[in-house]
Amino acid sequence: MQTRIDEVADGIYRLSTFVPEIAPPAGFTFNQFLVMGEEPLLFHTGLRRMFPLVREAVARLLPPERLRWIGFGHYEADECGAVNEWLAIAPRAEAVHGHTGCLVSLNDLADRPPRMLADGEAIELGGGRRVRWLDTPHIPHGWDAGVFFEEASGTLLCGDLFTQAGDGPALTEGDVVGPAIAAEDLFGFSSLNPGMGATIRRLAALSPRGLALMHGPSFAGDGAAALRALAEDYDRRVRAAGGRAMPAVDA
Ligand SMILES: [Fe+2]
Ligand SMILES: [Fe+2]
Numbered sequence: 001m002q003t004r005i006d007e008v009a010d011g012i013y014r015l016s017t018f019v020p021e022i023a024p025p026a027g028f029t030f031n032q033f034l035v036m037g038e039e040p041l042l043f044h045t046g047l048r049r050m051f052p053l054v055r056e057a058v059a060r061l062l063p064p065e066r067l068r069w070i071g072f073g074h075y076e077a078d079e080c081g082a083v084n085e086w087l088a089i090a091p092r093a094e095a096v097h098g099h100t101g102c103l104v105s106l107n108d109l110a111d112r113p114p115r116m117l118a119d120g121e122a123i124e125l126g127g128g129r130r131v132r133w134l135d136t137p138h139i140p141h142g143w144d145a146g147v148f149f150e151e152a153s154g155t156l157l158c159g160d161l162f163t164q165a166g167d168g169p170a171l172t173e174g175d176v177v178g179p180a181i182a183a184e185d186l187f188g189f190s191s192l193n194p195g196m197g198a199t200i201r202r203l204a205a206l207s208p209r210g211l212a213l214m215h216g217p218s219f220a221g222d223g224a225a226a227l228r229a230l231a232e233d234y235d236r237r238v239r240a241a242g243g244r245a246m247p248a249v250d251a
Pocket of ligand 1: 160
């Protein structure tokens with residue numbers, strides 16, 4: 001297994017490991033994102049068993065002990081399985097997450113106390129770079145779920161949203177909605193609920209210029225349009241399941 005590195009937005013590096021055995025024949029990628037700054041953030045730790053691979057990849061970009069923030073979207077092994085390995089090698093690092101993730105999981109499982117962020121709260125990475133935490137409970141899954149928005153480049157670190165199978169390019173301006181709909185049909189990984197369309201449209205209101213997918217290529221282009229199309233598809237699924245989608249809050 002190899003981890004390839006690409007800069008997908010200014011100062012944001014995608015570390016991507018392709019695993020052909022998952023979701024064959026297409027295979028599946030696991031991506032972490034290193035956001036550079038005086039206080040660098042690693043978004044997703046990678047699986048615990050992938051730690052040596054991801055550490056080596058991070059080390060090609062900066063000394064891993066310089067990491068300041070270890071973030072992730074929700075509590076699952078690919079998102080945060082190696083959190084304590086990172087805390088052990090980076091003495092200044094803190095895990096960072098929303099209230100629910102800290103209260104339900106990180107306060108206990110992380111080897112050092114996490115930094116807890118309220119919905120909409122930001123942390124400064126230095127050099128004018130800032131990442132804002134947004135709660136997205138149960139979307140696509142997990143009570144603790146949330147995403148980060150990197151404001152300088154307009155990149156939404158969107159975790160499992162837009163998950164797709166296969167090993168595409170590192171960065172695309174093409175369609176990321178169709179492949180996400182196909183992956184939802186294949187895996188059924190999302191927790192269908194009446195609030196999902198409205199919550200995803202709230203992310204569209206950020207007008208992201210980039211989407212950093214945890215499983216798939218990064219996207220450069222009209223992130224709001226992609227998010228609205230994804231919200232539309234989830235509303236359709238909720239209705240098809242007999243539910244009633246909640247009206248949009250910010251659309
Ligand atoms: Fe997940
Ligand atoms: Fe994931």
